[in-house]
Amino acid sequence: MSQDIDKNTINESTKSSTNNPIDYTSNVDKDRDVMIGLEIHVHLNTKEKLFCDCKVPTKESVVNSHICPRCTGQPGSKPMLTNAAALRKVIKIGLAVGARATKHTNFQRKHYTWPDMPTGFQRTVSGGQVETTTVGGEFLGVRIEGNHIEENPAAWDPVTGELDYNRSGFPLAEFVTAPDFRSTSELRDWLKEFILVLKYLDCINMEYGIKSDVNVSVKESGFKRVEIKNVNSITNIVAAANAEVLRQRELCAAGKPILQETRRYNDETDETQFMRSKENAQDYRFTPEPDLPNLNVSDEMIEEIRATIPELPAAKREKYSKFDLKKEDIEVLVSNLYLTEIFEHALDKKLNPREVGLFLRREIPRVLNYAKENFSDLEKKDIKEEIISLIDLLGADKIAYTTAQKVLEKLYSEKFDVVKYIDDNNLIQVQDDGLIEELVRKALSDNPKAVEDHKNGNTKSLNFIVGVIMRETKGTAKPQVVNKVLMEVVNSL
Numbered sequence: 001m002s003q004d005i006d007k008n009t010i011n012e013s014t015k016s017s018t019n020n021p022i023d024y025t026s027n028v029d030k031d032r033d034v035m036i037g038l039e040i041h042v043h044l045n046t047k048e049k050l051f052c053d054c055k056v057p058t059k060e061s062v063v064n065s066h067i068c069p070r071c072t073g074q075p076g077s078k079p080m081l082t083n084a085a086a087l088r089k090v091i092k093i094g095l096a097v098g099a100r101a102t103k104h105t106n107f108q109r110k111h112y113t114w115p116d117m118p119t120g121f122q123r124t125v126s127g128g129q130v131e132t133t134t135v136g137g138e139f140l141g142v143r144i145e146g147n148h149i150e151e152n153p154a155a156w157d158p159v160t161g162e163l164d165y166n167r168s169g170f171p172l173a174e175f176v177t178a179p180d181f182r183s184t185s186e187l188r189d190w191l192k193e194f195i196l197v198l199k200y201l202d203c204i205n206m207e208y209g210i211k212s213d214v215n216v217s218v219k220e221s222g223f224k225r226v227e228i229k230n231v232n233s234i235t236n237i238v239a240a241a242n243a244e245v246l247r248q249r250e251l252c253a254a255g256k257p258i259l260q261e262t263r264r265y266n267d268e269t270d271e272t273q274f275m276r277s278k279e280n281a282q283d284y285r286f287t288p289e290p291d292l293p294n295l296n297v298s299d300e301m302i303e304e305i306r307a308t309i310p311e312l313p314a315a316k317r318e319k320y321s322k323f324d325l326k327k328e329d330i331e332v333l334v335s336n337l338y339l340t341e342i343f344e345h346a347l348d349k350k351l352n353p354r355e356v357g358l359f360l361r362r363e364i365p366r367v368l369n370y371a372k373e374n375f376s377d378l379e380k381k382d383i384k385e386e387i388i389s390l391i392d393l394l395g396a397d398k399i400a401y402t403t404a405q406k407v408l409e410k411l412y413s414e415k416f417d418v419v420k421y422i423d424d425n426n427l428i429q430v431q432d433d434g435l436i437e438e439l440v441r442k443a444l445s446d447n448p449k450a451v452e453d454h455k456n457g458n459t460k461s462l463n464f465i466v467g468v469i470m471r472e473t474k475g476t477a478k479p480q481v482v483n484k485v486l487m488e489v490v491n492s493l
């Protein structure tokens with residue numbers, strides 16, 4: 001490699017937004033107390049790794065079982081062509097937040113010496129020489145500076161020195177936000193919605209989720225930025241930001257300086273700890289990756305990817321708000337893709353949205369709660385079609401709510417044909433006025449005291465009759481019809 005290229009690389013790298021962040025403090029809204037920004041790594045839900053055909057591992061995978069010479073960086077090994085599914089997912093997320101997809105770019109080698117990266121460099125579409133995979137965008141008022149594809153390093157335990165290469169080469173999308181978060185509660189809400197969108201887009205591997213670098217600065221120090229590395233989970237990201245804001249404020253109150261450094265979060269002690277002083281941009285010595293061809297993305301491909309973006313949660317909230325459902329009911333539906341899919345099916349079939357919405361929102365969480373399980377357990381059961389059959393019957397008023405409750409409970413413990421089961425057990429709702437009138441007249445003549453009590457002003461006496469009819473019909477008589485017919489008959493006596 002020539003001297004000139006190296007020199008260029010260094011000069012260009014200093015412009016990198018990732019490694020030499022833009023100084024926002026010079027133009028900051030002085031009313032802000034804290035500034036928080038994120039570099040979020042999303043584990044993409046592809047089948048294979050980024051540059052080899054190893055299957056991506058699960059957390060249960062045996063250590064070093066999903067590896068090959070490529071993803072362990074054996075001397076002489078070269079990457080395979082970039083996993084197209086991973087690239088498409090990164091572009092899809094970018095487009096969903098209003099970013100522009102970069103049409104021509106290429107992988108860079110980001111050099112660093114650390115045991116988790118045996119090649120001594122990470123392959124990434126970032127660094128000063130290239131445009132990131134998508135550029136710009138904004139999500140819930142937070143500006144996004146770049147979004148790029150890159151490979152995950154291996155997992156290295158600094159205490160035992162053990163290395164697990166299963167994670168090595170796992171495809172990641174990294175998002176760099178501007179430090180636009182004004183509080184940790186804003187940060188929490190934003191992350192929850194962002195992950196929900198990633199689920200809707202079918203782009204995130206939920207088992208591995210996200211990990212994020214969090215940069216934090218406070219007004220008292222004139223917004224001197226400190227970075228906390230590699231924090232996983234929303235809870236820990238928010239806790240790390242909180243702990244760091246407190247630490248910086250305490251230092252400022254004691255008249256001590258804030259050093260621009262990299263820290264880590266210890267979730268056992270709930271504090272951030274010194275890791276290293278901040279690297280300079282040129283430490284990474286970005287150079288083009290000679291083993292991979294340029295990445296070219298056509299306009300057609302961009303539009304094709306854009307067309308696969310589904311309706312996002314915000315639009316669904318808006319759509320569902322037209323039905324007679326409370327805000328919190330809508331939130332439960334929207335926050336579960338599984339529920340939205342069943343609910344949307346009901347909407348397509350013009351079933352009663354309120355009845356179906358409330359059933360899904362109340363009864364599915366109830367059954368899961370009772371079984372001490374969650375939505376991912378439900379998904380594994382593969383009973384969505386059966387639940388849809390049940391909803392079809394409920395939404396079309398063919399079965400009673402209580403019948404649907406019982407069938408759902410049974411369905412959760414064993415899969416069966418719902419329509420056949422309802423039929424075999426005569427559970428279709430009785431709403432035939434004539435048939436119900438017959439039952440009412442018989443119940444009244446068998447229980448003359450109830451009528452007498454009613455005439456004497458006991459308003460509750462007829463509830464007994466309703467109970468008799470429900471028992472006779474095994475709960476399949478439609479309560480509204482029973483009440484209506486009962487009142488008509490009693491008033492005519």
Ligand SMILES: [Zn+2]
Nearest residue numbers: 052054068071
């Ligand atoms: Zn491999």
